[in-house]
Amino acid sequence: MNLNKVFLLGNLTSEPELKNLPSGQSVCTFGVATNRVWTNKETGQKQQAAEFHNIVAWRHLANIAAQYLKKGGLVFVEGRLTTRSWDDASGVKKYKTEIVADNIQLGPRNSSPPTATAAFPKTEPKEEIPTIEEGEDINIDEVPF
Numbered sequence: 137m138n139l140n141k142v143f144l145l146g147n148l149t150s151e152p153e154l155k156n157l158p159s160g161q162s163v164c165t166f167g168v169a170t171n172r173v174w175t176n177k178e179t180g181q182k183q184q185a186a187e188f189h190n191i192v193a194w195r196h197l198a199n200i201a202a203q204y205l206k207k208g209g210l211v212f213v214e215g216r217l218t219t220r221s222w223d224d225a226s227g228v229k230k231y232k233t234e235i236v237a238d239n240i241q242l243g244p245r246n247s248s249p250p251t252a253t254a255a256f257p258k259t260e261p262k263e264e265i266p267t268i269e270e271g272e273d274i275n276i277d278e279v280p281f
Contacts, residue, residue, distance in 0.1 A: 140216045140217055141214075141215075141216060142213070142214070142215050142216060142217055142235050143212070143213070143214055144168055144170055144189060144191075144211075144212070144213045144235065145170070145210070145211075145212045145213075146168040146169050146170035146171070146189070146210070146211065147168065147169055147208055147209065147210055147211070148166055148167065148168060148169075148205055148206065148207050148208060148209050148211060149166075149167035149168065149169050149188060149207070150166060150167050150207055151166070151206065151207050152164050152165070152166040152201050152202045152205045153165050153166065153202075154198060154199070154201075154202035161194065161195060162194070162195055162196075162198040162199050162202075163192060163193070163194055163198050164192070164193045164194075164197075164198035164199070164201045164202045165190065165191065165192050165193075166191050166193075166201065166205060167188055167189065167190060167191065168188075168189045168191055168211060168213060169186050169187070169188050169189075170186065170187050170189065171184060171185070171186050171187075172184070172185050172186075172187065189235055190232065190233070190234040190235065191213055191215070191234065191235050191237055192218075192234050192235070192236050192237065193236075193237040193240065194236070194237075197237060197239075197240060200240070201237070201240055204242055205240075205242065209242075209243050210243025210244065211240060211241070211242060211243055212240070212241035212243070213235060213237050213239075213240055214237070214238050214239040214240075215235045215236050215237040215238045215239070216235070216236050216238065217233060217234075217235060217236075218233070218234055218235075218236050219231055219232065219233045219234075220232055220234070
């Protein structure tokens, strides 16, 4: 049995780019950055590294991503890895690995970290983050944004 599944929670590195193919299909591409934090065993110092991921969304999911995702915003992407190849102008074979999105969850409208006011942090009511699946029709007036 094989499995090709990716789950990412990160921030958009740029505004989503929506294109319509000659076939009429919509495709949206955007980048997501994820951070990894660990402690160096030798020095005891906290280390941090970022990874950058290329995301591709198709059809209805592409239109939603282009409309609601914004640079810097938090997003949860569920999808699969795919690698495509092509020959550049000089005949050199090039490869690009991307994540094809199956589901996208939009982050909260305000992705900034909460702030504390006085001795106790202010508790904000938690809002539900909608899940939008490929091929699903939604009524945007019913989405709790």
